[in-house]
Amino acid sequence: MKKTHTTILILDDNEEILIAARMLLKRHFETVITTTNPKKIPELLTKNPIEIILLDMNYRLGYEDGKEGIFWFKEIQKMAPQVQIILMTSYANIETAVEGIKLGAIDYVLKPWNNESLLQTIRGAVKQLRKKTPQIGISSEITFKGTAPSIQKVYQMADRVSKTDVNTLILGENGTGKYVLAKYIHDQSPRKEQAFIHVDLGSLNENLFESELFGYAKGAFTDAKQDTAGRFEMAHGGTIFLDEIGNVPLHLQSKLLQIIQSKSVIRLGESKTRPVDVRIITATNADIELEVEKKFFREDLYYRINTVVLMLPALRERKEDIPHFLDFFINQNAEKYDRIIPTIDGYTRQELCKYDWKGNIREMQNRVERAMILTDSETLSLTDFGISQLSIISHTDEASLQEIERISIVKAMEKNSGNISQAAMELGLSRAALYRRLEKHNIK
Structure with missing residues (x-):
């Protein structure tokens, strides 16, 4: 056989x-x-x-x-x-x-x-x-990088950094692709055949910090049944990506600094020093310079991790990439849920490009999946994404806000032939709230 x-x-x-x-x-x-x-x-x-x-x-x-x-x-x-x-x-x-x-x-x-x-x-x-085959017309470069000049500049710098072992700090809001960039640097580096170890320091329990990062010896604590290597040892020869380093409590930062300086670890319950050959990439969504200024983050650790700083732009700062990401995630979920690929009408696509995307690419990924699960329609609308037209309005003065609100309501009423219930649903409002706004703007 x-x-x-x-x-x-x-x-x-x-x-x-x-x-x-x-x-x-x-x-x-x-x-x-x-x-x-x-x-x-x-x-x-x-x-x-x-x-x-x-x-x-x-x-x-x-x-x-x-x-x-x-x-x-x-x-x-x-x-x-x-x-x-x-x-x-x-x-x-x-x-x-x-x-x-x-x-x-x-x-x-x-x-x-x-x-x-x-x-x-x-x-x-x-x-x-x-x-599984690559999506037609959607390259992996667009998927992971985007084509906007601001993101291309970051990846050009990453190409240069990847050839070295310098400590690299990636900054950016949640969902901007810090993990993807860190993995990209590793994959372009001479260490690409070795391990890439990701540690989410933000979700790591303080009590497990040392045992997870540095390892432990058998009998070091109640559940220590055998000698176990920590994440730094697992990454030996490769790269360790310390995500959300800004969330590490001050009293544990000194332990991290010691590892980075000495390139060696001591497992819990041991006195033996174990050398580790790792490339260190860190990331945070915090204003880390402000954290240093407030004495919440050690200045000496900050200068150890930021030999090179890469700043990822928010999605709202590179709106030209929004259509590419929308198409990619729609295709991806169509394959995942075995359904016909829907389209996005021109108006909805235009409004999605105006949307703030506070959760950035991760928010888009989640909203597209939501739309693909909850609707059987061949055309996706704003409400399918869980976004109301009014939520798209941001960073504008009160007069403009009122005018845009009025225009949005008029468009919704016209689109739904005056049907209050349907217009309210599209705007993300209750019927009562829409009635109040119709009266406020004197819309007949």
Whole structure:
């Protein structure tokens, strides 16, 4: 029997389950890798062309809520968004598995599994991977960079920076693509074949800060069952991306500074110094110079991380890229939800280009997906995106505001042939609120 050419990674804390899965899948698929330790995921993804992951939902004895599985699912999505993930769970954790499906997992299987059903699920994942092709007319350059001069300038600087090992600080609002830029720098660098480790410092619990970043020795604390490398060691030879560094509490910043200065770590519970060869990229959405001025961020750490500073522009500052991103996300979600690609009428596209996009590209991604899920129409309107015409008005004086409000209401009334309910819905108002505005602007 000819084996399917693919590489599968199986993660489960039960060695017997791994053996059973490996014996079954090895007969049908070319490469099957197993591990009981999810912390090996970054290394395994770096060293192997993994396409499919079977991911257990629980790993530590006494923790059966599936949160660990969701955590590692999100980490895999950041490190390798192209990988297809199938969740493995018991009947008791179906709700958590469904949460994983909503986040993007391709499917889930119940343990103990039916062999034929498991094989069918994996074959479906392989088929889905083989079907994936680049969207016609939408290049990856437009997808990840955009074409506006302001963003092109940033990436031109990134090209120069990537050839070196200088510490790089990326600044920008939430959703502007700081992770994408950091990954781009790594992928253009001499370290591209090594690990790229992303650490969201903003969501890292203070109590776990040292153990996660620096690792720990067996017995260092209650749940320390074995020696474990931290994120800096995982990134050895490659790049570590410390996201939201502005959120690190002051009392922990000195520990981070020590690692950056010495290029070495000491695991919790050890006295041994372990050298680490890593390229350090940091990012924050905070006004970090103001944080330094207020003594909330150490000045010496700031000067260590900002040898080169790259400032990502907000989406509202490069409006010429908005149509490209809209088209890309519409195509992406049409494929994801297996539906005909809808169009955006000229008026809606024009209004979306005026919209403030405070959440930037990430907000657009979410709003497009919302529109694709909630409407079956072949043409998308503002309300499908969860945006009212009035919310587009911003940064203007009161007189202009009132005039634009009046014009928006007149257009909505004309478009809906005077139907109050439909016009109110399009404007994002209640019927009563629209009546008040009609009276205020003397609109008949």
